[in-house]
Structure formats: C-alpha cells, structure tokens
Amino acid sequence: MKNRRIKNVKDELKSSKSALFSLVFLALVVLISIFAFLIPINPDAIDTSSMLQLPSAVHLFGTDELGRDYLARTIYGGRVSLIVGVLAMIISTAIGVGVGTISGYCGGKIDNLLMRFVDIISSIPWMILVTVVSIFLKPGLQAIIIVIGLFSWMEIARLVRAETLSIKEREYVLYAVSIGQASWKIILKHIILSVFPTIIIAATAGIADAIMTESSLSFLGIGIQQPMSSWGNLLKNAQTNLQSAPYMAILPGVLIILTIYSFNKLGNVLRVFVEPKIVGGGR
Secondary structure, three states: OHHHHHHHHHHHHHHOHHHHHHHHHHHHHHHHHHOHHHOOOOOOOOOHHHOOOOOOOOOOOOEOOOOOEHHHHHHHHHHHHHHHHHHHHHHHHHHHHHHHHHHHHHOHHHHHHHHHHHHHHHHOOHHHHHHHHHHOOOOOHHHHHHHHHHOOOHHHHHHHHHHHHHHOOOHHHHHHHHOOOOHHHHHHHHHHHHHHHHHHHHHHHHHHHHHHHHHHHHHOOOOOOOOOOOHHHHHHHHHHHOOOOOHHHHHHHHHHHHHHHHHHHHHHHHHHHHOOOOOOOOO
C-alpha cells in the first residue's frame, strides 16, 4: 500500500509541472531559510554610505533605506514568515480538529454550543479581531503566531465536524461504540484517522493563509517589528521607495505569491499520498 501511494505521488508530480515546481520551490525556500546563517552578511548591519543602492555584484538585490543588504534581509524574512506559517498552522489545526471532532461526535447540545461559538467568532472581521487582540500583546514573533493560530481554526473545525458526522455512522464506528470502547479512543483511532486527508489539505492551506495574514499585519505595522524582517514588513518598508527602488517591493512580493501558491498546490500532492484513490488535483 505504501509503495502504491509513493507511486501515485510520483505520477502526480510527473503529470503536473506546477506541482513539481511547487515542491522544488518550497524545498529551496526551506533549505535556504534553514541555512541562512551560512550567509556571511549581517542582515541588520546598517551602512549609511550604501543606502538604496541598486543591485550590483556586492549587493545582488541592492540595499534598503538604511544600507542593509536586501537579499540577506529577504532570506531571513523568509525564515520568519515560514516559522509563523508552520507554528500558527499547528495551533489552528489542533484547535480546529479538536473542536470539530468533539462537536460532530457528541452532537446535541455540545454540538450546538460549539458551532454557535464558531459562528460568533467567524462573524467578526478577522482584521478587526486580530488588531484588537494584538494591542494587548507585545508586538513580535510570538505574539503574531499566537494571534493567527487562535483565530484561524474555525474553517477547519467546520470541515472536520462535517466529516465526523458522516464517519460516526459507519459500521466500524458503530461496532466500536457497541462493544463499549471509550469515546476518546474512537475519536483518535477511527474519526481522526478517517478525516486525516481533509486535515492534510486544511493544514497546507493553513500555512499559506498564515503567511498571508502575517504579511498583511506586518504591512499594516502591527505584525513583525524592526529590526527583525519578514516578507510582510519588507513590503511595508518598500512602499516609501517604490519610485527610486522598485526592487524592494518586487522580491518579497513575488516570494509571497509563489510560496502561498506552492503550499496550496502541495496540499493536492499530499492528499494523493494519504488517500491514494484520488488521482491528482487540477493542472
């Protein structure tokens, strides 16, 4: 079975150039971010004699308004954006899966209570909600991860609940109930394992959404703070120098778009692995 799944993934990558590109691109971004410390350039080193220099042999992507090497800051910014995306996804997925499975499996008053809570949270515009909460937290990496993770789980909860309602009526789950198996064991052994393909898709989409949210918040000035860089606050800083240094907006902007696209595409590839009956996503 495992060999068959691997074969399906290989077939998916061979038949979809966009999926192969996404995988290679994300692998490069992750590797470059991990080994960013090998770059012999301090991304926070200020050099007022080299402010807003155009791309050259010394600074491949030029410098910013404080003379800092823009390529180094973009690479380190990618590391921050990926950390935010992955950790916020883990938090939101854990909460969403927990709420969704409990709500769908228990039903009745518990289901109504949890879903009404989800509806209330979802009805508040996320930007207002996140902005208000951010005011009470010290701006920084930890705060932005917590804020995004705590307020981006509602859609996952709905998806998992919908599948749980169907799965709990299947024969193997009913049999487990009839022999007196504990509810928590049924949820872990049967419900969550059956919903796993949906969780995979939601998780990969969650990383992309978290990166986009972090970029938006940093662009508005309530996300990652200087001197730490992320793709979002690099875009924010670039807007004041668009005419004289357009490269400052192009590089992080393109990386955000390609990273979000690649994570969404990767979700289809991972789904082929965990659910081999599915034949590739869209081309």
